[in-house]
Amino acid sequence: MYRILTEERLKVAVNRDKVDLWKADVAKSVDFYNNWFMEFAPKAFRDTRIETTKQVEQALQWTENLTNIRPDTLSEHPSVLPMLRMATCPPIARDRLIGLAGVSKNLVENMEKQHRVPPKMKQTELVSQLTKIGAIIEKMSDPDIFVLKGRKDTGTEDEVYRASTIVADRLCGAVADPIIRNAQEQRQLASIKKWLEKRGYRELVQGEAEDWLSMPNGTFSFRFNVPVEQENGRQVNIPVDAVIMRKDAEKGDYPALFEAKSAGDFTNTNKRRKEEAVKIQQLRSTYGDKISFDLFLCGYFDSGYLGYEAAEGIDWVWEHRIDDLEHFGF
Known part of the structure; x- marks a missing residue:
């Protein structure tokens, strides 16, 4: 039953197809980021x-x-x-x-x-x-x-x-930018952790799993390396911000992969939007279409950025609406 639900979920979009909501979500996300920046960045x-x-x-x-x-x-x-x-x-x-x-x-x-x-x-x-x-x-x-x-x-x-x-x-x-970006990333991962723990998930203990595929059900880990094959046959590791093994996962199911992204202006996000596209292409080339790689967004991500990621089949959760994580099967 879980495998069927997982395959169906991969076909059903959470936010990437809600184009009519993008403009309002961008405005709310910008406000969310700016409020945090004014209070905590200094x-x-x-x-x-x-x-x-x-x-x-x-x-x-x-x-x-x-x-x-x-x-x-x-x-x-x-x-x-x-x-x-x-x-x-x-x-x-x-x-x-x-x-x-x-x-x-x-x-x-x-x-x-x-x-x-x-x-x-x-x-x-x-x-x-x-x-x-x-x-x-x-x-x-x-x-x-x-x-x-x-x-x-x-x-x-x-x-x-x-x-x-x-x-x-x-x-x-x-x-200054890396300092702020690091503080923001720590806060984003803390938000994901809090949300998951409220729903009975626990953080993976060091040494508990041999690799990302052997994580026990109902566990999550941050900054986990996921190996992929490049076109030249060389294997490299992709660092992933959040790796989550669903509670009802069956043997052979992949954990959900999320990248935490924050931005204080629109320019840099559009310059870097290809990074996620490259990652999902490498992941699919290595593990097939059943693998998912989605985003956890906060800040300045405009329709141009969102449209680019959606075209690659990448979905996202806005931090100001974190409960959308439920739609990813958690």
Whole structure:
């Protein structure tokens, strides 16, 4: 009985065919997002800024307040490089630092993205390039922030703290969108968890299932990797925000897959709308048409975005109407 219901549900749309409701839902979703942003986003930003300030203070200790940026310090603490770029006047973009210092792009990207130095780079070359980076940062450090520059002392506690907060503000300003997006995603997943637990579902215990297909009935998990086959035969993992095994699933039934999506403007959603289409195509190519991949939306998703996803057979639940999850068989 469940398999028949599942197959029928895959054919019956929940929201993707309700075109007459899209405009009203978009307006409600925008209001929902904006209300959350006004109330909680400033706190998320402040909390991150406080933590970033502590990290900047630590980095200033390692570099003697930017007066002695040694190669061994950068090698041991490569993740400080973004902070160092924000401590100059003017702040230096990543590619600009590469050009100014005349260093390897691979080195800088490894330090900033992988938080390491390239493992295969020769030591002599590594020391040479890190020395160049340190020299540029020392020369261009902002004298209005680091007022102790040119003095022989290490600065007062207040001066160092003030400099740290200013650099932290610059850092947080450069990554404001990811900070907000991360806070919003956490809230979305918490909403799904609360909704499911009220209906007798429970979160999967670590190690309880070998993979996403062996999840017990009535369980769910967040940020689960689902393997798919690419056209070249290579297997890759698709990270899925929410994987839910229905209570009455039969052997061989697939869990429901949901992607939590939020957006603070219409432009970025339309730029990224192909991402979900690629995922559903890879999933269907690997597992067949019985697999489902749907969205949990909050924010700025206009009719252009919705129409694109609907054309791919992707359905969605609006967070402001979360009870629509019932129509997905939960």
